[in-house]
Amino acid sequence: MKRFIVNADDFGLTPGINQAVMRAHREGILTSATLMAGGLAWQEAVAMAAKTPTLGVGVHLTLTALKPVLPPERVPSLVDAAGNFRRQFWRVLVWNKKEVEAEWRAQIQRLLEAGLEPTHLDSHHHIHLWPPLLTIACRLAREFGIPAVRAISPASFRLMPVSGMQRRIAARSWRRAEKCPLGKPDTVTALETFGDTQSIAGYLHELGPGIHELFAHPGSPGDGQLAAISSLTAKRVAETELLSSDFFKTAINMAGIVPVSYKIFNEERV
DSSP: OEEEEEEEEEETSOHHHHHHHHHHHHHSSOOEEEEOTTSTTHHHHHHHHHTOTTSEEEEEEOSSSSOOSSOGGGOGGGBOTTSOBOOOGGGGGTSOHHHHHHHHHHHHHHHHHTTOOOOOEEEGGGGGGSHHHHHHHHHHHHHHTOOBBOOOOGGGGGTSOOOHHHHHHHHHHHHHHHTSOSBOOSEEEEGGGOSSHHHHHHHHHHOOSEEEEEEEOOOOTTOHHHHTTOSOOHHHHHHHHHHTSHHHHHHHHHTTEEEEOTHHHHHHHO
């Protein structure tokens, strides 16, 4: 059986993103989302999730955008003078791992206390895939009874461009993920990988048996809050239209694919 998760990253970042996520779920093929505990509209996203049990919702761990959940003085290696997360990715080499774990625990706890039942963990800019941080993410998932985590398998390398240092890091991360007793998709790829609907249809047709994830970044037009913090705006609107289109629903049906969310890993564990 070919089972297919379509996940929206950045749920809770802005109200415009929240609206796009809900539209892509209700009108289209979106089955899952991951929620940013420090997002500008995280409380609205939690409320939307509570009213939409058909949408699986996980935690989008964050270290490279916005502000931490913990007071900045508790995580000094992670923040700049203004108390925002440091954006430079190379700083992963000097981050204090205890502070990372404390901050991610606080992010998960915030959403649990708000009533969310997380289906899985992933992260903003995929920062949890840095091997030492994946170990932390897996440990926290087990601590809180979260059944799954996004990891990039070697089979995923054939589906999206991962090369050079990124490929080596992803390979090391997968070796660690294999030792982590959590659910993981057989393949993961990004919607932005595909240049047209024909290539999407080909990808869906060629998927083999297993559980596969396609992640996307839905957004709404005219989202001024998003434009102030992200350069990824127009692409988000285009992805919302595609995820909500009849084309995608038809292509999934023709490929014999069963839409699921990350809840499938909890169901299989029972």
